[in-house]
Amino acid sequence: MAAGGVIRSSLRTIPIFLYWAFMSSLSSSSVAARDIVALEGATKRFPGIVANDSVDLSIRQGEVHVLLGENGAGKSTLIGMLSGLLQPDEGRILVDGKPTPITSPRHALALGIGTVFQHMMLVPTLTVAENLLLGGPWWQRPRTEELAARVAEITSTLGITVKLHAKVSELSLGEQQQVEILRAMVRNSRLLILDESTSMLTPKGIDELGALMRRLVEQGLAIVFITHKLKEAAAFGDRISVLKLGRKVGEIPPERFRALGEQAIISEIVELMFGKQKDDPEAVERPIRTVRAEAAPLLQVADLAVAPTDNAPGLSSISFDIRPGEILGIAGIDGNGQKQLAEALAGQRAATGGSVQLEGVAIEALSVGERRRRGLRYLTDDRLGEGTVGTFPVSINFFLKQVGAAPFWRKGVEQRAEIEKRAAQLVREYDVRTPSLKTPVARLSGGNIQKVLLARELAEGAKVVIFNKPTYGLDLANTLASRQRIRDTAARGLAVLLISTDLEELLSMCDRIAVIANGALVGTVKNADDARTKVGRLMIGLAA
Amino acid sequence: MSIDTAPTVSATALDATSGAATRRDILHRLLMTLGPILAALVIAGCILLAVGVDPLAYYGFVLEKGLFSPLGIQQTLTRMAPLLFLAAGLIVAFRAGMWNLGGDGQFLLGAVTAAASAPVFVQIMPSWLALTCSFLIAMVVAMIWSLVPALLRAYQGVNEIITTLMMTFLGTSLANVLVKLVFRDPGTTVPQTRTLPVEDRLPRLFDTTITSGLLLGLAAIVIVHLVMTRTAFGLKLRIVGANPRAAIHAGLGVPGLTIAVFAISAGLAGVAGAVDIIGVQGNVRADWNPAYGLAVIPAVFLARMNGFAAIGFVFLLSVLSIGGESAARRLGVPNHFTLVLVSIVLIMLALAEYFDHRYNQSRRA
Ligand SMILES: Nc1ncnc2c1ncn2[C@@H]1O[C@H](COP(=O)(O)OP(=O)(O)OP(=O)(O)O)[C@@H](O)[C@H]1O
Ligand SMILES: [Mg+2]
Numbered sequence: 001m002a003a004g005g006v007i008r009s010s011l012r013t014i015p016i017f018l019y020w021a022f023m024s025s026l027s028s029s030s031v032a033a034r035d036i037v038a039l040e041g042a043t044k045r046f047p048g049i050v051a052n053d054s055v056d057l058s059i060r061q062g063e064v065h066v067l068l069g070e071n072g073a074g075k076s077t078l079i080g081m082l083s084g085l086l087q088p089d090e091g092r093i094l095v096d097g098k099p100t101p102i103t104s105p106r107h108a109l110a111l112g113i114g115t116v117f118q119h120m121m122l123v124p125t126l127t128v129a130e131n132l133l134l135g136g137p138w139w140q141r142p143r144t145e146e147l148a149a150r151v152a153e154i155t156s157t158l159g160i161t162v163k164l165h166a167k168v169s170e171l172s173l174g175e176q177q178q179v180e181i182l183r184a185m186v187r188n189s190r191l192l193i194l195d196e197s198t199s200m201l202t203p204k205g206i207d208e209l210g211a212l213m214r215r216l217v218e219q220g221l222a223i224v225f226i227t228h229k230l231k232e233a234a235a236f237g238d239r240i241s242v243l244k245l246g247r248k249v250g251e252i253p254p255e256r257f258r259a260l261g262e263q264a265i266i267s268e269i270v271e272l273m274f275g276k277q278k279d280d281p282e283a284v285e286r287p288i289r290t291v292r293a294e295a296a297p298l299l300q301v302a303d304l305a306v307a308p309t310d311n312a313p314g315l316s317s318i319s320f321d322i323r324p325g326e327i328l329g330i331a332g333i334d335g336n337g338q339k340q341l342a343e344a345l346a347g348q349r350a351a352t353g354g355s356v357q358l359e360g361v362a363i364e365a366l367s368v369g370e371r372r373r374r375g376l377r378y379l380t381d382d383r384l385g386e387g388t389v390g391t392f393p394v395s396i397n398f399f400l401k402q403v404g405a406a407p408f409w410r411k412g413v414e415q416r417a418e419i420e421k422r423a424a425q426l427v428r429e430y431d432v433r434t435p436s437l438k439t440p441v442a443r444l445s446g447g448n449i450q451k452v453l454l455a456r457e458l459a460e461g462a463k464v465v466i467f468n469k470p471t472y473g474l475d476l477a478n479t480l481a482s483r484q485r486i487r488d489t490a491a492r493g494l495a496v497l498l499i500s501t502d503l504e505e506l507l508s509m510c511d512r513i514a515v516i517a518n519g520a521l522v523g524t525v526k527n528a529d530d531a532r533t534k535v536g537r538l539m540i541g542l543a544a
Numbered sequence: 545m546s547i548d549t550a551p552t553v554s555a556t557a558l559d560a561t562s563g564a565a566t567r568r569d570i571l572h573r574l575l576m577t578l579g580p581i582l583a584a585l586v587i588a589g590c591i592l593l594a595v596g597v598d599p600l601a602y603y604g605f606v607l608e609k610g611l612f613s614p615l616g617i618q619q620t621l622t623r624m625a626p627l628l629f630l631a632a633g634l635i636v637a638f639r640a641g642m643w644n645l646g647g648d649g650q651f652l653l654g655a656v657t658a659a660a661s662a663p664v665f666v667q668i669m670p671s672w673l674a675l676t677c678s679f680l681i682a683m684v685v686a687m688i689w690s691l692v693p694a695l696l697r698a699y700q701g702v703n704e705i706i707t708t709l710m711m712t713f714l715g716t717s718l719a720n721v722l723v724k725l726v727f728r729d730p731g732t733t734v735p736q737t738r739t740l741p742v743e744d745r746l747p748r749l750f751d752t753t754i755t756s757g758l759l760l761g762l763a764a765i766v767i768v769h770l771v772m773t774r775t776a777f778g779l780k781l782r783i784v785g786a787n788p789r790a791a792i793h794a795g796l797g798v799p800g801l802t803i804a805v806f807a808i809s810a811g812l813a814g815v816a817g818a819v820d821i822i823g824v825q826g827n828v829r830a831d832w833n834p835a836y837g838l839a840v841i842p843a844v845f846l847a848r849m850n851g852f853a854a855i856g857f858v859f860l861l862s863v864l865s866i867g868g869e870s871a872a873r874r875l876g877v878p879n880h881f882t883l884v885l886v887s888i889v890l891i892m893l894a895l896a897e898y899f900d901h902r903y904n905q906s907r908r909a
Contacts, residue, residue: 043547068856333891346793347795348793367792367797368792368793368795369794369795369796369797370795371795372795378793380793385789385790385794386787386789386790386795387790388787388790389783389786390786390787391786391789392782392786396779398781400790400794401782401794401795403776403778403779403780403794404776404777404798405672409775409776412775412776412777413774413775413776414774414775414776414779494783
C-alpha cells in the first residue's frame with residue numbers, strides 16, 4: 001500500500017511517523033467499513049502504454065482525496081474506471097467493500113458516483129437545464145421547477161451564477177465547467193469526483209469550491225479531487241495520493257497531512273512527483289524586462305465592439321495597445337467576454353465596430369487565415385472543441401494551421417517525412433508524452449494535448465500571440481516551462497495578450513493587467529507591488 | 545528547468561510492437577465484414593424462401609449471371625464504370641462531412657446533357673474531342689445543379705441532406721422534361737434522345753464488351769483516394785468533415801471548401817451519367833432512372849470511405865445488380881431485391897459493430 005516515498009520521507013520526521021503509526025493502528029478496525037469505493041490492483045493498458053499499473057486506492061467517507069501526478073500520469077484514466085467509462089484490464093473495484101464491476105456511467109451514477117470530467121461532456125445543442133435533467137427516467141416528465149429550486153440552493157452556496165436557459169454552446173468553457181460541477185451535485189452523489197475542476201475558476205471561485213467541498217465531506221460525502229496546483233491540494237485535501245507513470249508512488253494519509261504544514265506538504269509532494277526537493281516552486285521571480293516605451297505598438301485595438309447574444313456578453317469599446325516585448329494580461333471571471341475578445345481579434349467572430357491594427361495595418365476586415373499569415377497567433381482554451389481534430393494523429397495536429405505550407409506540403413502534396421521529422425522534434429522539445437506520432441490526439445492526456453497546442457502556436461513567424469489560459473491542464477513542471485516560453489516569446493520582441501483566470505499566473509508574467517467584466521475593460525493596472533490588491537478590487541467592481 | 549521530468553516514451557520502440565497488433569486488426573476487420581455479409585445472405589435467403597423462391601437457385605443464378613459467365617462478368621465490369629464515378633463523388637462529400645444525397649439528380653442531368661450534346665458534337669469535330677466536350681458539359685451542368693444546396697449550406701447553414709434530396713427530385717423531373725420536350729429525337733416514336741452511333745461511343749476494351757469507361761472510373765476513384773489522403777486540399781476537406789470548428793479556428797475558408805466539395809461531388813456524379821450514356825446506353829429514354837446514386841451509398845459506407853475498398857464493394861454491387869437483373873427475369877424475383885439484399889448487409893454490419901463494441905466492454909468488466 002503506502003509506497004516507499006511515504007516511508008522514506010516519514011523517517012525524516014520520526015515523531016510524526018510514530019504518531020501516524022499509532023493513529024492508524026487505532027483506527028484500523030473501522031477502516032474497511034469507511035471505504036466507500038476502493039481500487040485493488042487496478043491496471044489499465046492502452047496501445048503502447050500502461051496508463052494505470054496495479055493501483056490501490058481507498059476512497060473514504062468524510063475525506064477529500066487529492067490525486068496528483070504529472071501530465072499523463074494516469075489520473076483521468078483512474079477516474080474513468082471509477083465512473084464506468086473504462087473497465088480495468090486487471091484488478092477490481094470494491095464498492096462498500098463488495099467487488100463491483102462498474103459497467104457504465106449510468107451504473108456509476110446509480111451507485112452514487114458523480115463525476116466532473118476533465119473535458120466537458122455536456123450536450124452543446126441543449127440548454128443547461130436540459131443537460132442537468134438528462135438521464136432521468138424516460139417515462140417521467142422532466143421536473144423543471146424542482147430542478148430550479150435545487151440549483152438555486154447549490155449555486156447560492158457556491159457563489160456562482162448559472163444561466164439555466166442558455167444553450168451550452170453559447171457558454172464559455174469556464175461556465176460549462178460550473179454546469180458540470182452543478183450537474184454532479186444535483187444528483188446527490190455519495191462520491192464526487194472532480195477532475196481538474198478548478199482549472200477555469202478565479203482564485204475566489206476556487207476558495208468557494210474548497211469551502212463547499214469541506215461542507216460536503218462533513219456531511220459524509222467522499223470527494224476525489226484532481227488538481228495540478230499544489231496549494232489547492234494542501235489547502236483542501238485530507239489525503240493525497242501521487243501517481244507517476246501509471247503507478248501510485250506515494251500517499252499522505254490524513255493523520256500525517258494534518259501534522260504537516262502547507263510548505264512541508266508541498267515540498268513532500270514535489271519530492272514524490274518529481275523526485276527533487278524545491279521550496280515553493282511557483283514562487284519564481286518575474287524577471288524585469290525592459291519594454292521599450294518609445295517603440296510603436298504592435299497591436300492596437302480601439303473601440304472594439306461585438307454584439308451580445310441572449311446568454312453571452314458582447315464586447316463594448318475595448319481599447320488597448322501592446323508594444324513589442326510586452327505582455328498584457330486580461331484578468332476576470334471566465335465568461336465575461338474573454339472568449340469573445342480572443343475570437344474577435346483572431347477573426348473568428350464578427351466585430352460590430354472598432355479597429356484592430358497589427359503593426360499599424362488595419363486587420364479587422366481580414367479572414368482568420370490572413371490574420372495568421374500576418375503574424376497573429378491565437379491559442380484557444382478549447383483544445384478539444386476547436387484546437388485539435390481528435391481523430392487525427394498527433395503529427396498532423398501540429399500543422400493544422402499550416403496545411404499546404406512548405407516544407408510540409410510541396411505543390412499541395414503531403415511530405416510525410418518532413419511532417420514526421422518536425423513533429424518528432426516538437427514532441428521532444430515540448431515533452432509531449434505520446435505512444436507514437438500516429439496516435440489520435442484525443443487519446444493523449446489533457447495536459448499533453450495542451451502541449452501540442454502550445455508547440456503549434458509558439459512556432460516561428462509570430463508577431464502577436466493571444467494566449468487563452470495557456471497553462472490550463474499542465475502539470476507544475478510544464479506550467480513553469482510554458483510560462484518561461486511565453487516570457488521568452490515576449491523577450492524576442494513579440495506582443496503577448498495573456499488571458500487567464502489565474503491571478504498568480506498573470507502576476508508572474510504580465511507587464512500590465514487589465515480586468516474584464518461584462519464585456520468591457522474596467523481598468524488596467526501596472527504590474528507593480530500593489531497590483532494584486534488593485535486587480536482584486538477591480539474584479540469585485542471597485543475602482544482600483 | 546530545475547525540475548526533472550521522466551524521459552519521453554520512445555516512439556520507435558512502441559511502433560515495433562504495434563506491427564503485430566495491426567495484423568490482428570486487419571484479420572478482425574475482415575471477419576467483421578465477411579461474417580455479417582454471410583449472415584445477411586442467410587436472412588435474405590429466408591425472405592426468398594418465404595416468397596417461394598429457392599435461395600440457392602437465386603444465389604447460384606446471381607453468381608452465374610453476374611460473375612462466372614463470360615458475358616455476365618463483362619456486363620458487371622461495364623456496369624462498374626458509372627458506379628465508380630458516383631462512389632468517388634460520394635467519398636469526397638462524405639469525408640468532408642457533407643451528405644450529398646442528390647447523386648441521382650446530378651447523374652441524370654449529366655446523362656441527359658451528354659446524350660443531347662454528344663451526337664451533335666461528333667458531327668462537327670473529331671470523336672475524341674466531341675466526347676471530351678460532352679463529358680465537360682455534363683460535369684458543369686451537374687456542378688451548377690449542386691450550387692443551390694452548396695450555397696445554402698455554406699452561407700446559411702441549411703442542412704444539405706434535405707436540400708440535396710429535394711434537388712434530386714427536381715433534377716430527375718427536369719431530366720425527364722428535357723428528354724420529352726427539348727432533346728427528343730424526332731426520328732423515333734418512343735420519347736428518347738438521339739442515339740449516339742456505336743462507333744462513336746467510348747471504345748471497348750480489347751475484344752470484349754467491357755467499356756473503357758471502367759478504366760476512367762478506376763482512375764477517378766484512385767485519384768480521389770490519393771487526393772483525399774495525401775494532399776493539402778484533401779486534408780483541408782477532412783478537417784472540415786471531422787471538426788468544422790477546428791477548420792474555422794485553423795483559418796480554413798470553410799464556405800469556399802463547402803462549395804468546392806459539392807462541385808466535385810456533383811461533377812463526378814454528372815460524369816458518371818455521361819460515362820453510362822457515352823460508353824454504354826447511347827441515348828436516354830424518358831423515365832429512365834437507374835437510381836445508382838442511392839445504391840452506391842451503402843457500398844461507400846461499407847468501404848468506410850476508402851477508395852480501394854470502395855472498388856471492391858462496387859464490384860460486389862455490380863455483380864449483385866447484373867446477376868439480380870437476370871435472376872429477376874428468370875425467377876420472378878423483383879429487380880429491387882438487390883437493394884433489399886444490400887440493405888440487409890448494411891444492417892447486419894451495423895449490428896456486428898454494435899455487438900463487437902458491447903463485447904469488448906463486457907469482456908473487460
Ligand atoms: N482512450 C485512450 N486511448 C489510448 N491511450 C489513452 C487513452 N486515454 C488515456 N490514454 C493514455 O494513458 C495515459 C494516461 O492518461 P491520463 O489521461 O489518465 O493522464 P492524466 O494523469 O489525467 O494527465 P493530465 O494531467 O494531462 O490530464 C496517457 O499516456 C494517455 O496517452
Ligand atoms: Mg487528465
